[in-house]
Amino acid sequence: MKALVIEGARQAAIRELPYPEPGKNEVTIEVKRVGICGTDLHIFEGEYLSHFPIVPGHEFSGVIHSVGEGVTGLHAGDRVSADPSLFCGACQFCLTQRGNHCERWGALGVTKNGSMAEYIAVPAANVVKLPNSMGFDEAAFIEPVACIVHAMNRLQLKVGSRVILFGAGAMGQQLIQALSVSGASEVVAVDISPGKLAMALENGATKAVLSQRLAEEIKADPQYRFGFDTVIDVTGIPAVIETAMPYIGPAGTYLQFGVTPDHASIRVNPFELYHKDWTLLGSMAINHTFIPAFHWLKERRIQVKPLISKTISLEEAIPFFNEPKSPDLLKVQIEL
Ligand SMILES: [Zn+2]
Ligand SMILES: [Zn+2]
The missing domain is CATH 3.90.180.10 (Medium-chain alcohol dehydrogenases, catalytic domain)
Known part of the structure; x- marks a missing residue:
C-alpha cells in the first residue's frame, strides 16, 4: 500500500x-x-x-x-x-x-x-x-474535537466567563464554538489574519482583534482593565504566550492549548501568579474524550x-x- x-x-x-x-x-x-x-x-x-x-x-x-x-x-x-x-x-x-x-x-x-x-x-x-x-x-x-472536549474539561469554564483567545486557526475556531455553547459571555479572538477573525465572529466570538492592534483595542480599553477570566493560547508561539499571559485577570485561568516546540521556554512573572491567584492549565491531546466529541459533532454543536x-x-x-x-x-x- x-x-x-x-x-x-x-x-x-x-x-x-x-x-x-x-x-x-x-x-x-x-x-x-x-x-x-x-x-x-x-x-x-x-x-x-x-x-x-x-x-x-x-x-x-x-x-x-x-x-x-x-x-x-x-x-x-x-x-x-x-x-x-x-x-x-x-x-x-x-x-x-x-x-x-x-x-x-x-x-x-x-x-x-x-x-x-x-x-x-x-x-x-x-x-x-x-x-x-x-x-x-x-x-x-472527531479527533481534533476530542482535544477540544479535553480542553473544556480542563477549563471547567464558569458560565458568564469573559475569555480572550489567541490564534483563530482551525483549533481556535473550534474552541470559540465550544466556549460559546458552554456559557462564555465575551469571547475576544486575536489573530494576524483578517479572514480568520471574520470567521471567528461567525463562530461566536464577540470581538475580533488584529494582533497588531491588541494594545489599542484591549490594553487601552477601560472595560478590559482587569483582564479576562480566561486566557487561552492556541498559537503555540512563545512570543504570543508572553503577550497573552498579562491579560489573565484576578483569580483568572490560563490554558496552554497550542503546541510549542518541545524545547521552548517563556518568562512568567511569579509575583503576578501569586498576587493574582492565577491558575495555569495545560491540555494534552485526548483523555477519554473521543466519544463525547463524536456526539458533539454528530449533533452539529460544532460546525x-x-x-x-x-x-x-x-x-x-x-x-x-x-x-x-x-x-x-x-x-x-x-x-x-
Ligand atoms: Zn491533531
Ligand atoms: Zn497506561
Whole structure:
C-alpha cells in the first residue's frame, strides 16, 4: 500500500509499505480522509515526540476493510473513525482517568504508523461507527474535537466567563464554538489574519482583534482593565504566550492549548501568579474524550465543514509539508 513516510526531520516521501493485517482485537481501515494537524508539521520539523521513520496522521475516517480475530460488532464496509490514542489501560495513570499520561503512552501517527496511508490497523475498541448523516470529511474532525472536549474539561469554564483567545486557526475556531455553547459571555479572538477573525465572529466570538492592534483595542480599553477570566493560547508561539499571559485577570485561568516546540521556554512573572491567584492549565491531546466529541459533532454543536480550506491528494501532501503556510489557511485534508 501507498503511505506518506517521514524519514527524518524535513524529509518526507511516498513509499510502498506492506498491508497492515489486523491483529487480535484489531480492524484494518481503508482510509478516506485525513486531516493535517499542526502536530504533523511539528513531527515533520523534528520537534515532537516521534521517532523516524513514521507515517503521520491521527485525524481520519474510512471504511473497515478487514476484521481481526476476536472482534465483535464491527464488519467490513462499516463507515468509521477511530481514536488514535494507544493507552495501555493498566498503568497507574490509565487506572486513574489519566490515560493521556499513560506510562506507555502512544498514538497512531505519533509513536506508531498513522493514517496518511491507504490502510491503517487500529484497536477495535478505539473505533466509532459513523451515522450516514456524517461525512468522512466531518468524521476526520472527531479527533481534533476530542482535544477540544479535553480542553473544556480542563477549563471547567464558569458560565458568564469573559475569555480572550489567541490564534483563530482551525483549533481556535473550534474552541470559540465550544466556549460559546458552554456559557462564555465575551469571547475576544486575536489573530494576524483578517479572514480568520471574520470567521471567528461567525463562530461566536464577540470581538475580533488584529494582533497588531491588541494594545489599542484591549490594553487601552477601560472595560478590559482587569483582564479576562480566561486566557487561552492556541498559537503555540512563545512570543504570543508572553503577550497573552498579562491579560489573565484576578483569580483568572490560563490554558496552554497550542503546541510549542518541545524545547521552548517563556518568562512568567511569579509575583503576578501569586498576587493574582492565577491558575495555569495545560491540555494534552485526548483523555477519554473521543466519544463525547463524536456526539458533539454528530449533533452539529460544532460546525467543522467551513474549516476545510482545501482537500489534497497524498502525493500533494509532500510539497504541502515543505511549503510555507499562508496565515489564512485553516484545515487541510488529504482525500485518499
Ligand atoms: Zn491533531
Ligand atoms: Zn497506561
